[in-house]
Amino acid sequence: MIFTLRIRLTVAAIVFVSVLLQLSFFSQMPLLGSVANLVPVVIVALGLLGGPLPGVIAAFFAGLLLDSALGTTLGVSSLALMSAGYLAGRWREGYDIVSSLVPPLLTGLLTAVSAAAYAAMQLMLGVDAPVSLLVLREIVVQGLLGVLLAIPVFPLIRRLLRPALVDDPLARRARASRTVLGVTS
Amino acid sequence: MYRKQIRRRRATLVLLVVACLVLISSHFSESESGPLHTAQNGVGSALAPLQEAASRALKPARDLVNWVDETFDARGENEQLRAEVQELRADLTKAEEELSEGTERGEIAAIAETGTLAGYEFVDARVTGRSASTWDQVMTIDKGRSAGVAVNDPVITGDGLVGRVSSVSGGSARVALLTDQTTEVTAKVLGGGPVGIVGAEVGDPDDLVLELIRGDDEVKPGAELITAGIEDPDLTSLFPVGIPIGEAEQSTTGEQELRQQIHITPYADMSNIQFVSVLTGGGS
Numbered sequence: 174m175i176f177t178l179r180i181r182l183t184v185a186a187i188v189f190v191s192v193l194l195q196l197s198f199f200s201q202m203p204l205l206g207s208v209a210n211l212v213p214v215v216i217v218a219l220g221l222l223g224g225p226l227p228g229v230i231a232a233f234f235a236g237l238l239l240d241s242a243l244g245t246t247l248g249v250s251s252l253a254l255m256s257a258g259y260l261a262g263r264w265r266e267g268y269d270i271v272s273s274l275v276p277p278l279l280t281g282l283l284t285a286v287s288a289a290a291y292a293a294m295q296l297m298l299g300v301d302a303p304v305s306l307l308v309l310r311e312i313v314v315q316g317l318l319g320v321l322l323a324i325p326v327f328p329l330i331r332r333l334l335r336p337a338l339v340d341d342p343l344a345r346r347a348r349a350s351r352t353v354l355g356v357t358s
Numbered sequence: 359m360y361r362k363q364i365r366r367r368r369a370t371l372v373l374l375v376v377a378c379l380v381l382i383s384s385h386f387s388e389s390e391s392g393p394l395h396t397a398q399n400g401v402g403s404a405l406a407p408l409q410e411a412a413s414r415a416l417k418p419a420r421d422l423v424n425w426v427d428e429t430f431d432a433r434g435e436n437e438q439l440r441a442e443v444q445e446l447r448a449d450l451t452k453a454e455e456e457l458s459e460g461t462e463r464g465e466i467a468a469i470a471e472t473g474t475l476a477g478y479e480f481v482d483a484r485v486t487g488r489s490a491s492t493w494d495q496v497m498t499i500d501k502g503r504s505a506g507v508a509v510n511d512p513v514i515t516g517d518g519l520v521g522r523v524s525s526v527s528g529g530s531a532r533v534a535l536l537t538d539q540t541t542e543v544t545a546k547v548l549g550g551g552p553v554g555i556v557g558a559e560v561g562d563p564d565d566l567v568l569e570l571i572r573g574d575d576e577v578k579p580g581a582e583l584i585t586a587g588i589e590d591p592d593l594t595s596l597f598p599v600g601i602p603i604g605e606a607e608q609s610t611t612g613e614q615e616l617r618q619q620i621h622i623t624p625y626a627d628m629s630n631i632q633f634v635s636v637l638t639g640g641g642s
Binding site for chain 2: 193194195196197198199200201202203204207208210212225226229230233236237238240241242243244245246247248249251252255259288291292295298300301302303304305306307308310311315
């Protein structure tokens with residue numbers, strides 16, 4: 174990804190709007206015993222499109238914003254989201270996105286990883302109350318809802334960042350499918 | 359060139375991880391008035407108007423999704439509710455008998471006489487934001503210090519107690535719900551039952567746990583719990599006596615526990631709160 178000032182501002186706006194939407198919209202709509210979590214979905218999309226560094230930096234600031242808005246321990250959300258952003262970026266470096274199913278499935282998996290990392294950090298920091306096994310349900314449900322959210326969110330973010338993308342594998346495949354024997358139809 | 363990129367990336371990653379660890383440890387060790395907390399409250403205050411605007415703008419969409427979700431839930435609950443109606447009819451008959459004997463009447467009259475909420479002012483507020491994680495059951499509201507809201511003020515809905523104000527700024531406040539691990543409230547079983555402390559069970563928004571501290575009477579399923587307040591004249595209770603909390607579901611006594619634990623279903627729907635009232639003034 175080529176990071177011009179305009180693209181940096183676009184990424185910052187995407188992160189900010191996703192945090193705002195999470196707090197004011199998604200967190201207030203209970204679904205299947207949990208809520209959809211938009212922020213890791215956006216972070217994974219940024220990691221998949223931009224690589225580990227943009228993913229991790231966006232995750233750090235998104236986590237800080239979340240913790241600041243809610244008054245929770247600073248740094249915990251950032252660390253959890255950074256795990257998802259970094260792994261998404263590493264995936265991009267190692268593998269091609271060979272199917273349109275890959276981003277949603279990977280997003281679901283990494284959203285669950287992020288929720289599990291958050292839970293692990295809370296346990297390590299100490300919990301002053303009994304813990305229900307339903308925390309596992311939250312990890313699974315947020316992963317599943319992450320798959321559904323990624324279906325519209327990933328293409329939307331790719332569209333917003335298209336001018337900065339050096340090589341968009343899905344666009345390349347689409348171009349290839351339109352080309353027959355070297356002649357573009 | 360490529361190696362330089364890799365080194366730069368690793369350095370940034372390490373720097374950010376270290377920054378997170380420093381933030382976590384500093385946040386834990388400093389007081390509420392420390393620089394990190396102050397900066398955090400500043401960012402929170404700056405975000406509050408935007409959250410409020412977003413919350414208002416998105417309310418129709420949120421209501422639509424909630425309506426669809428509740429419709430599906432309602433279909434599933436139909437059979438269960440029919441059974442409950444039958445049970446409640448039986449309970450109602452029993453309660454009416456007890457009322458005529460004056461047993462419940464005495465308790466309710468006592469609560470009214472203590473003037474439980476008489477000295478408090480009700481500040482109505484809109485929920486503008488909420489945590490996505492069950493580990494932090496925290497929400498933000500659009501009323502703050504300028505409306506008279508103070509830290510530790512009780513927060514209620516029409517159904518009962520939902521939590522307390524955990525921090526406050528000029529135009530907004532954060533509320534730690536009853537289902538948050540940091541919130542505990544002294545409660546008593548209506549009808550002269552035992553007294554205990556109600557706390558959260560992390561991960562389950564429909565379950566609270568009452569640990570008994572006084573009285574060994576068995577708490578039967580269906581028993582109603584209200585805030586107990588503190589009866590000592592030298593101490594001021596955070597929560598006034600008589601606010602409904604929830605209903606006892608089942609009691610358990612684990613092998614390592616000396617006293618029974620009672621699981622409580624809160625009256626308020628903790629996962630779907632749109633508006634709340636903050637009890638300000640501390641009963642003075």
